[in-house]
Amino acid sequence: GCGNGKTSGSSATKQTAFKAGEVTDVGGVDDKSFNQSAWEGLKSFAKDNNLKVGTGVKYLQSTQASDYSPNLNTMVHQNFNVVYGIGFLMQSDVQKIAEQNPKAHLGIIDAVAVDKNNKPLKNVASITFKEQQGSFLVGVVAGLTTKTNKVGFVGGINGALIKKFENGFKAGVKAVNPKADIYVQYAGAFDAPDKGAAIAQTFYTKGADIIYSAAGATGNGVFTEAKNRTKSGKKVWVIGVDKDQHDQGLPENVTLTSMVKRVDKAIYDVTKQAKAGKFPGGKVLEYGLEQNGVGIAPTTENVSKKALDAVSGYKKKIIDGSITVPTTDKEYKEYLANLK
Amino acid sequence: MSIFEVLTIIIPSTLLTAAPLIFTSLGGVFSERSGVVNIGLEGLMSVGAFTAAISTLALEHSGFGDASPWIAILIAAIAGGLFSLIHAVVSISFRADQTVSGVALNFLAAGLTIFLVKMIYEGKGQTPYITHNIDKISIPGLSKIPFIGPIFFQQVTYTSYLAILVSVLVWFIIFKTPFGLRLRSVGEHPAAADTLGINVSRMRYIGVALSGVFGGIGGAVYLVTITSNYSVSTIAGQGFLALAALVFGKWHPIGAMGASLFFGFAQALSITSQQIPYLDRLPSVIMLTAPYVLTLIVLTGFVGRAEAPKADGVPYIKGQR
Amino acid sequence: MIGFLKKINWMTLLIPIVSVILGLLCGAVIMLIIGYNPLLAYQSIVESIFLQPYYGGETIRAMIPLVLAGLAVAFAFRTGLFNIGVEGQLMVGWLASVACAIIFGHLPRVLLLPMSIIAGGAAGALWGYIPGLLKAKFKVHEVISTIMMNYIALYTTAYIIKNFLYHEGERTPTIPASASLASNFLANLTQGSRLHWGFIVVIIAVIAMWYILWKTTKGYELRAVGFSPDASKYAGMNVSRNIVLSLTISGIFAGLGGAMEGLGTYQYMTINSAFTGIGFNGIAVALLGLNSPIGVVFAGALFAGLQTGGLTMQSVAGVPVELIQIIIALIIFFVGSSYVIKWAIERLSRKGHKK
């Protein structure tokens, strides 16, 4: 196996081969969401750089929140050249380990690591995404595809992060279809497919024909419900999140499109810079449409030509700044006011 | 939304959520009626769900198509039954405290299932998704009945009706057959049963094994109708809820079914209410906690005192006074 | 204390030890079957916990809430009640301690820290008091009511954080340093682990439980009511009040466990969408510790050690962490089957004598 981690301190000696690692949250590396995406980034980096999976790139899974810190610490002490904490839940653990080991290089997804004075920590790369931008685009697709003029949004836990998805989506729908009704509900959990299914059932029964789910495994319930409906002859759609969820919609083919969040790409980029000795410590990297960090899924077979055209139009406007996609409820209100 | 529309959402959703709870709590009825407390229902559901996931995947892979989830439920029943034998051996033959054994059973199931998933799927922490679920359907004919049809017979799964039918069957077995009489006698007064030549240990083994079978079915139904894949968070508290339903239902099969339906209803309401005018103004926390608060309120007033079988939880040691 | 040592029944000590050994052996067998190296795995656990101060510190840190949760379960058990609600009591305790620390952040440390700890205990007490009251007044089975209270705690704490104490990252703000149990001294001692002063609270709690139950008249009453409510009633004790009291005290232990997480380990509370698991682990810890305060400490140590060491086992020997859970389950089974183990030990020792 790899080193026994007996070395203390954080003297990141460069004699050993380059190593990059990630600490997953309780979902593990196959959560069909960002843990998995991150791991795919590391794996493809390994492939391109002849590193061995399991030693050169490696992950440690946490089984509870209190494991984050020891897992991060273990990797740092095993002299990994860069260690990622996946998810904003690990923010404070990453900050603490970074402060204790100033020479170690860490990365954090979906959060900005700061010190006590709210200054970015010099040895942490903070990777965030403009989910609102990608969500806006799938909102455009939804707004143009709905036949009932009713669409739904299912969120995991109601918080700043998922609000970006919600408001971006709503803004996109309204941009192309101002009259559309948008139902919004949060399940209160990222791992409650039963609740996801129940919410989807409510939305579909109320007449929605497209639901965008930004709810992790809770979204699986949305898929189940959509498939059931479709099988019994009422065609409805789901919009996936994080990855291209086209396959999960099969065989009933209920995935309209997905909002992809390229955690893999970001991780790959940062790891590459780290290997080249240009670790972007202290920087806040924002991955938006411009960086291809978010966007709509490559599978577009269910999306109409018209919608695709609209998407590329809006994409340009967002990138050139002529449209600012709202992230919070307040911004969304202002955005709506401006639309009129 | 009109009341009618609300009902067409809430009732089917109630039935869907309740089915796994019904099966599992019926399992609890068997075990506890025979005098063995079963805190391990949660673990038995995990085993059932896990087994259902891997066997549905294997079956659909070998071309069993829509029959896959149904066969998987049967396999899960067997797996649950076998797994529950650990509880039986430890708590009946080895005279362990039944609570201790049940708690250990939950731990073992949680660890073992994920461990096995990792072994089977090369390190992954969860199974792939099954493609052949047991679907929500409209029951031909019945769903056409005006008013009643759309509420009770549309967007439902056969498993929900099966669960209700099985509760009646279990009631029949427990209260109308010699087997049931003996099972209950062992849970009430094992020494008395013993003097009448009833093999106490054997009856209790059967009770526990049946709880495994039903718990396994409960977990499997949850998987093939609701979640579609197995991970750590698939079974997260449903077993404890089934346990609560069992006590709430006063250790009676029909009571357990009623309590399960009540839990299902409360949960469906908590979700749907956010789309119902006026109810949507309530802070979400009120609706989210409603099922649990309501249960507490109901237990304080209306259903009266729940009394467990007299020898529930008491190991039987032959010849001991 | 010497009197205490004299009272030890060697068999009661031997059984958990044998159980642990058997559990580990079974774990080794599983590893061998699957193709892992059990020696390497166990070596990594032992080495990390005993030779690397960081993991040693983390083990003790993990013990703190576990032991308190275990005491909560054990205390209720001793008085004839099964508290499955430790999980919820711990959550509300966690939130209350953090909220207190934040709201009264301007107060000096000598006031703020004890206040925050007490707030945690008090919230836990309230969460135990309710099922206690329901049982005493309405005969609601505590197993159901505590399960229900768990869910209520889960959603209520999340709601309160979300609406009144929100900080980005789905959590509360960080508590002021004046309310923190964290310590640079302890951290430096253990190469940066999160070990904090909470262990002192644990020591006090362990002694308190022992003292309350066996040295005070209240404890006498609680145990009497636990063993025989009928006889206690005939002897003039107030059974209802003792049930309420028992679950309330149990809740205090649990709430303190939450406070330790809030003031020590994390310095904040996240919005939980699922249970922390500490409360449920507490049930196992109590059972493993045979519901005695000292036993709970040892069981908590074992549990915490396996969990923390399990992380290194994962990283060094590649063994999935779930194996630790399996081993723990097996150990509990063995402890539960003490009757058979006792029988086996007696047989073996008799054979030994004959030779």
Add this chain to the structure above:
Amino acid sequence: MSYAIEMRHIRKEFPGIVANDDITLQVEEGEIHALFGENGAGKSTLMNVLFGLYQPDQGEIYVHGKKAVIHDPNDATRLGIGMVHQHFMLIDKFTVAENIVLGKEPKKHGLLDMAKAVKIVKELSEKYGLDVDPNQKVEDITVGMQQRVEILKTLYRGSDILIFDEPTAVLTPLEIQELIVIMKRLVKEGKSIILITHKLKEIFEACDRCTVIRRGKNIDSVAISDTNPSELASMMVGRKVNVQVNDAPYEPKEKVLEVDHLTVLDSRKVNVIKELNLTVHGGEILGIAGVDGNGQTELIEAIAGLRKVKNGRIKINGQDVTNQKTRKIIEAGLGYIPEDRQKHGLVLDFSIGENMVLQTYYKKPYAQLGILQNKVITKKAKQLIQEFDVRTPSEKTLARSLSGGNQQKVIVAREVDRSPELLIAAQPTRGLDIGAIEFIHGKLIDEKKKGKAVLLVSFELDEILRLSDRIAVIYEGNIIDIVNPKETDENELGLLMAGRKKGGNQA
């Protein structure tokens, strides 16, 4: 001639004790054979061996002259042996019929045929004159009826050899008489019976022969016609038994307990005590005689504050304690030896020492400022164990592991030692052997001599007659008469208990 049952040289050891040591028992066909011996002599053990619940370490069993190996109750049943256990083996929540047919249920298409079961039970009960209601739940019927259910269970299984293990300990005098009639009828039907009892009177009324065992050993077998009660008693104890009599002069002092127009409801909200008046003075033993179920239990519970009083007053030492908390009443001077010693009298999982202070643990000197004074408690316990001759290895022993007689001694010791003004003793000697009974009787008389008031409730007329200074007869929740024991006899009491007042009027 072959015996119905012959047990030869039976030996049965339990860890640390030889319960049966070379016991031989011969029961002739068609006789009622008494098995007589102290508590713990090994009677139940021997019968459990016969019934297949225990396996003997040595010895042989012959049934109707044929050698039998009895592995379990099924074997015993097959051989025609039925047993009515010392502690009833009935399932409270089942009906009478369900209890009887359990394990050998009549079936129809594989389902329970309860209608048939009820019919069978009715037929059986008519045939043997054992009156029961097949459809009632066992928890709702009297102890006497429960006993009949137990007998029917054996008859239903076709037993012709019946074992009765202390059947009369829980019965009222009337029920005992009935049982004796039933037994005699059964013998006439060709059954053989083994009867275990501690009451010599019953042996002489019902039995043909008697086997006496002591400390696990055979002492002798005698024909009843060839012996007399005092001979049997000394055979059993191994020494001469002194019968305690209440010979202290009757000098009543001030009123200690005053019950005035008391009305109490039972759990079904029916008046079980109606306008009851009763006074007990210091320096007297007042016996309450009555058939079980006439309100004795409720009366005591009401006095002790364990049951709500609907109407009326209760005073102890002049202090009004109506509907007060039990603790207050205890502090006002109540001592209480409850009927159900294991459920109400002791915390079985507490040590003897802890049980000795069950009501006083919070008081000086047993506690100071809420802290238990364990040394004081231990010292007290040791003293009481000595004084009351409790047979136990130490005061740390759990009450659970004591024998019934010794458990009762612990309770008596505790209550008497507190020296309460009013001591209520409910069935204080139920199921105890003669030695223990005399001991406890002596203690009750001592209390009276000290000037305390003793309220004795017992179904044993003998006990009541021997100990009481006055006897109050309770009938349907009321005291229908108070009689002087010197001027009455069992016959008169029996009539009163059945509700007939002197002069033959129906009350």
